[in-house]
Amino acid sequence: MAVRTARAVLLLGTQGDAAQAIAGELARAGDTVIGADFDRLPLGLRSRHVAASHRLPEPRDPASDDALVDLVRRTRPAALLPLGTRAVMLVSRNAARLAGVTALAVCSPEAFATTYDHASCRDQCEALGIGVPEAYTPDEARVRLGRDGGATTLVVKPRVDVGAARGVRYVRDPAALDAALAACRTAHGEAIVQEFIPGEPDRMRAALLVFDARSRLAAALTLRKIRQWPPSGGVTAIAESTDDRELVDLALPFFERWRWRGVAEVEAKLDPRDGRLKVIEINGRLPAYARFASLCGLPLGRVLVDIALGHDAAGAAPYPACAAGQRYVNPGLTLRTLVADWRAGGSLAAAMRRAAADARGGGAPLAAMLADPAPLVGRTLRDWRERREA
DSSP states (O other): OOOOOOOEEEEEOOSSHHHHHHHHHHHHTTOEEEEEESSOOGGGOOOTTEEEEEEOOOTTSTTHHHHHHHHHHHHOOSEEEEOSHHHHHHHHHTHHHHTTTSEEOOOOHHHHHHHHBHHHHHHHHHHTTOOOOOEEOHHHHHHHHHHHTTOOOEEEEESBOOSTTTTOEEESSHHHHHHHHHHHHHHHSOEEEEEOOOSOGGGEEEEEEEEOTTSOEEEEEEEEEEEEESTTSOEEEEEEEEOOHHHHHHHHHHHHHTTOOEEEEEEEEEOTTTOOEEEEEEESSOOGGGHHHHHTTOOHHHHHHHHHTTOOOTTSBTTTOSOTTOEEEOHHHHHHHHHHHHHTSSOHHHHHHHHHHHHTTOHHHHHHHHTSHHHHHHHHHHHHHHHHHO
């Protein structure tokens, strides 16, 4: 990896744990971290590693483009790293305006739009020979569910990326299908229908991939999910790092097709019916478990800055540089899975023993969060307020 000197780095999308981890990594390396986001955590809480924090209009606001460019011109960061979905959306569409002001590591607007639209992403993966779940029109889904008499499960989810498995429903009859389609349209817009790939969460695989300016794979982390929230499919609660070259190779044609630059995530599931990995989603953003990368030996923040600055970062953390067999635990989501396990039947003590066994050896992420507690407290307060207002 190229030798780096201290510099200012602007992180767009700073509230999540992934951003918190990258801010800490860069600050410990001597960089000045500037934060920007589209809203604020309660009480103005933010990471102690973020020297200054700015607020921008939502990307759907016509004023957001000029506001971003103005912020970059005022702060003059050496590099700009967009982390979440909204951040990548905003930066990618303004990349040409920003290129002369700061260094970027971001995919093209067209590439991002393809991952944001799950139907388009699935269809392009299929065209490239990448395994994907079968897709159905609503009429086709009604016919199949009516014919199979409850023996088939289909997935209804928003067509666009809303994150955290929001809006995802599982249906077994035409009435449930119509209700799920209507609910999705009301809350998130157009819905898509796909087959449900059976199997427990441990059949879920994920990969965090980083590509340099020439769209070469610079670094990767792969993992196997152990628990997720919701249990039927969602955000990683407990996972184990793996050496899963099959998943990396499976996804590479998609990123080569789009000459990808920067970070992306792939989620896939091992289908027990034919033994094939099938891509569930590709996300053009940093995943929530990104802190796990640094704990497994991948200095993600530094790699992304080097790529933005145009350094030759290919092979910066050659796959599989990350240590396999490490455990990642998201404490809040793990607690939710424990409660769901308990409520599904059985004793609380048994549910606690199962959760403890799954989480064994995964205390490092929690310890790292508690070393910089303000964002964790802020996210907890925000989630509590949102549940209270729901």
